[in-house]
Amino acid sequence: AAKDAGRGVYRFYADAMHNQASERKAIEDALRDALAKDELTLLYQPIVDVAREKITGFEALIRWRRGDGKVVSPSKFIPIAEESNLIVPIGEWIIRTACDAVARIGPGYRVAVNVSPRQFANEKLPATIMSAVSASRIEPAQLELEITEGVFLDESPENLAMFQRLKRTGVRLALDDFGTGYSALGYLKKAPFDKIKIDQSFVLGAADKSSMNAAIISSIVGLATALDMETTAEGVETHDDLALVRGLGCSHVQGYIYGKPMDLDEILALIGEKDGHVVARGYKSAR
């Protein structure tokens, strides 16, 4: 009987694995058509200079609204796009769309785009960027590439060379999700980053007295300052956390307290109101 039970458990896991694999395959097939069907859109979330309380730019965040009305989260489909290499054509669309958006928003503002490891490994990335920048007639420095720490897993000369090639196009480079990966601090010095984005896992609730996160944020800010880089604290929702990260010297803040990701028309209206000046509104977290 024990043997039968074991077989049952095996069958259970095999089925579960099969279901997972076929779900991934189904998402991959649908994603392949999503671009052509106009199901992908970019939302933009304000990034605010804390000292001036002024928007300096926006992070472009992708959304997939499927034909049946369901919205698929990027954390679900970006990894599938990565594995299937669909991220390359989708990534080109993201870069072109984001450059067009910041052209409409206007000079003095930047747009930040997430670049995944496969895109980063693609030899054609600098050419893609240069043609998008010139087609939308923006300054290269109005485009910022956010590269997650995961890319650092491979500290190869190829990666270092790609950072230099990207830098030479004139775009800005930001190190995303800092603190969540396997940071190689020495490497950070060799790569030409303009900004470090402090992951929201350190920021959410950091003002709690019991939290160690303030110490972590403080040391990241110290490191960034020494290396002449800006810092953005991600995931600021409350006035207490805003006061904390401001006090610790973060130069920029991104979070629901200043605005959720929104569509381009909402961004244009927001900028129009007070020339980019914004007021922090306490956000009550749903959790």
Ligand code: C2E
């Ligand atoms: P990320 O690049 O670290 O983006 C920040 C995420 O934090 C976004 O989630 C944003 O909506 C969320 N966020 C911002 N402020 C707050 C806040 O105050 N509270 C909370 N709880 N969350 C906040 P989103 O849009 O779901 O994106 C998740 C991740 O998916 C991104 O993390 C990024 O790694 C990836 N991603 C999103 N768009 C793209 C894209 O166009 N290309 C690529 N390659 N990856 C993308």
Ligand code: MG
């Ligand atoms: Mg990002």
Ligand code: MG
């Ligand atoms: Mg981030």
Ligand code: MG
């Ligand atoms: Mg993050």
